[in-house]
Amino acid sequence: MSDATRIAENARRADIRNRWWLTAPALFILFVAAIGPLLVVLLYSFMLKGDFGDVKYGQFSLDGWFSVFFERDIFDDTVGIAEAHVSILWRSVKLSLITTLLTLFIGFPTAYYISIQEPRRRDLLVFMVTIPFWTNILIRTFAMQEVVRNEGVINTLLVWSGIVDRPIQIMYTDWAIFFGMVYVYLPLMVLPLYASMEKIDFRLVEAGYDLYAGRFQVLRRVIIPLVKPGIVAGSILVFIPSLGAYVTPRVLGGGKNLMLGNLIDLQFGQGKNWPLGSALSITLLVIVTVALLFYVRNASKSGGGHGH
Amino acid sequence: MKKLLAAGIAAASMVMAAGAALADGELNIFNWGDYTSPEMIKKFEETYKVKVTITDYDSNDTALAKVRAGGHGFDIVVPSANYVPIFVKEGLLLESRPDQMENFKNVDERWVNVEWDPGRHYSVPWQWGLTGIGVNKTVYSGDIHTSAIFLDPPAELVGKINVAPEMNDVMYATIRYMGGKWCTDDKEVLKKVHEKLKEAKPKWLAMDYSAHEKMANREYSAVYYWNGAMLRARLQNPEVNFGFPKEGYPFFMDSAAILKDAKNMENAKLFLNFIMAPENAAMLSNFAKYANGIKGSEACMDAELKGAPEITPTPEQAVAGEFMLPCAPEVTEIYTKIWTDVLK
Numbered sequence: 001m002s003d004a005t006r007i008a009e010n011a012r013r014a015d016i017r018n019r020w021w022l023t024a025p026a027l028f029i030l031f032v033a034a035i036g037p038l039l040v041v042l043l044y045s046f047m048l049k050g051d052f053g054d055v056k057y058g059q060f061s062l063d064g065w066f067s068v069f070f071e072r073d074i075f076d077d078t079v080g081i082a083e084a085h086v087s088i089l090w091r092s093v094k095l096s097l098i099t100t101l102l103t104l105f106i107g108f109p110t111a112y113y114i115s116i117q118e119p120r121r122r123d124l125l126v127f128m129v130t131i132p133f134w135t136n137i138l139i140r141t142f143a144m145q146e147v148v149r150n151e152g153v154i155n156t157l158l159v160w161s162g163i164v165d166r167p168i169q170i171m172y173t174d175w176a177i178f179f180g181m182v183y184v185y186l187p188l189m190v191l192p193l194y195a196s197m198e199k200i201d202f203r204l205v206e207a208g209y210d211l212y213a214g215r216f217q218v219l220r221r222v223i224i225p226l227v228k229p230g231i232v233a234g235s236i237l238v239f240i241p242s243l244g245a246y247v248t249p250r251v252l253g254g255g256k257n258l259m260l261g262n263l264i265d266l267q268f269g270q271g272k273n274w275p276l277g278s279a280l281s282i283t284l285l286v287i288v289t290v291a292l293l294f295y296v297r298n299a300s301k302s303g304g305g306h307g308h
Numbered sequence: 309m310k311k312l313l314a315a316g317i318a319a320a321s322m323v324m325a326a327g328a329a330l331a332d333g334e335l336n337i338f339n340w341g342d343y344t345s346p347e348m349i350k351k352f353e354e355t356y357k358v359k360v361t362i363t364d365y366d367s368n369d370t371a372l373a374k375v376r377a378g379g380h381g382f383d384i385v386v387p388s389a390n391y392v393p394i395f396v397k398e399g400l401l402l403e404s405r406p407d408q409m410e411n412f413k414n415v416d417e418r419w420v421n422v423e424w425d426p427g428r429h430y431s432v433p434w435q436w437g438l439t440g441i442g443v444n445k446t447v448y449s450g451d452i453h454t455s456a457i458f459l460d461p462p463a464e465l466v467g468k469i470n471v472a473p474e475m476n477d478v479m480y481a482t483i484r485y486m487g488g489k490w491c492t493d494d495k496e497v498l499k500k501v502h503e504k505l506k507e508a509k510p511k512w513l514a515m516d517y518s519a520h521e522k523m524a525n526r527e528y529s530a531v532y533y534w535n536g537a538m539l540r541a542r543l544q545n546p547e548v549n550f551g552f553p554k555e556g557y558p559f560f561m562d563s564a565a566i567l568k569d570a571k572n573m574e575n576a577k578l579f580l581n582f583i584m585a586p587e588n589a590a591m592l593s594n595f596a597k598y599a600n601g602i603k604g605s606e607a608c609m610d611a612e613l614k615g616a617p618e619i620t621p622t623p624e625q626a627v628a629g630e631f632m633l634p635c636a637p638e639v640t641e642i643y644t645k646i647w648t649d650v651l652k
Contacts, residue, residue: 254514
């Protein structure tokens with residue numbers, strides 16, 4: 001090997017080493033703060049449950065996973081699908097889908113409106129969208145409670161203006177949950193949508209009109225394909241936290257119906273079944289990951305087809 | 309067992325550092341949120357020149373999990389009656405022998421030989437109460453001393469009821485209402501319990517923790533909830549009445565105990581002795597509005613607490629109450645299944 005190639009080779013190795021050193025802190029944090037705890041949860045899901053919470057360390061058991069999907073009937077001991085878990089899962093997924101659609105429906109025109117303003121006004125509006133993030137989600141949820149409860153802002157206004165003669169029950173219904181969820185997650189939809197819309201070359205819209213497209217056609221064939229990455233990002237950002245939502249359904253929905261988050265909480269608390277709680281958490285994680293992969297792959301396929 | 313703050317609030321810690329500069333030592337107390345009289349802590353700090361730190365928890369299970377994990381640095385914990393035996397069984401509590409302390413003579417005989425800590429070798433009474441019925445009497449004026457208020461609600465109350473989202477308390481009242489005993493695994497009884505809960509739930513408005521303000525502001529007309537909270541509600545709104553279900557209801561008592569790995573053992577012992585003095589126990593009650601187990605503390609209580617119907621059941625009302633001890637793990641598993649199925 002000649003000197004020149006050796007020097008080049010050494011330099012290349014040093015470069016790789018440096019990169020590893022530079023990424024080490026990030027990798028370390030990722031492992032310790034994200035992957036490590038997940039491994040603990042995974043291990044717990046395969047252990048025997050302790051008598052009063054916790055697990056019996058080192059004692060392997062599939063009971064936790066069995067109970068995620070199946071249940072032994074309380075009364076006649078027959079084994080069947082864990083119907084309670086399925087309906088709780090379905091309620092959570094449904095709630096998240098509706099929340100995502102509602103935020104998209106409200107967020108799209110909002111982001112569009114912001115993006116067609118002159119730059120200075122745009123910055124101000126984006127800044128205003130981020131204001132809710134300054135406050136803790138719990139406090140925002142309690143504020144929402146003040147708005148929707150029987151003697152709250154909405155009902156007081158409705159009664160005062162004579163539209164209804166007594167307060168309508170919004171609090172503790174699914175409507176209250178939707179109000180709360182949309183309010184809390186809307187900024188997460190508006191910001192990525194705005195980021196995509198800001199980059200739209202409006203000459204393309206004009207070109208669309210020149211080619212005799214109607215307003216709806218321009219929206220569907222020109223604008224939506226251009227902002228697709230924003231729609232995907234916003235939907236993911238809203239859907240995933242909604243799926244695990246805990247505080248909002250509990251405070252605004254009255255806690256009569258369990259969500260996935262509450263079901264997991266029950267197993268770690270009064271149910272004293274940590275392996276089942278761990279297995280349910282992993283199940284939630286897997287569902288989210290699969291949905292995400294499916295969504296991202298689909299989105300990138302059709303998004304790329306428009307080649308701009 | 310009283311979640312005076314709404315659910316979901318993560319354990320917040322607050323530091324009461326009055327006279328910290330002079331402190332000779334420290335004491336770390338791990339207790340339910342909104343449950344420790346700041347006035348009493350201040351008095352303890354000034355008397356013994358000790359700096360007290362209080363950390364909140366929101367459920368026995370949270371406290372148990374955190375203490376069991378170790379490295380918490382707490383000296384004192386205040387578990388409920390049904391959790392004291394678990395803490396003892398898991399070897400987490402110090403056998404500090406409060407029964408040999410100077411102020412033990414003040415403990416009401418009723419609370420000395422308790423099932424969860426016979427002879428009080430580990431723990432000292434903090435406060436006690438029960439889960440019962442709160443009703444706004446302008447909405448419903450019939451008999452309120454029954455679990456039928458939330459299990460077979462009268463027409464006036466349908467859709468206006470809040471039930472505490474506590475599996476054990478709700479299962480307890482329902483099992484007793486259906487004629488069973490706590491911790492029963494009798495399938496016949498449990499089947500009836502399951503059906504009764506499924507039938508009753510649609511008639512409830514919510515299962516929420518902020519019942520005291522919502523009874524006071526008429527958002528709810530009836531609740532199954534803790535008596536101290538209903539006392540608070542009545543002080544704000546005299547329409548709120550409290551009932552002791554004659555079919556059976558659960559008592560709770562939280563007791564202060566020293567953790568085995570406490571770092572400030574001597575201060576912790578001073579504290580246990582301190583809260584058994586009537587004037588100090590009275591401060592606890594004045595703050596959280598629950599009864600304590602110390603004789604003579606009534607004399608120092610606020611006027612509104614003396615003889616308050618919520619915290620002083622008559623002998624006839626008291627017989628229906630019982631302490632809820634921990635059930636066997638298999639039984640808890642059945643109860644959790646029923647509970648999950650009702651709330652699905």
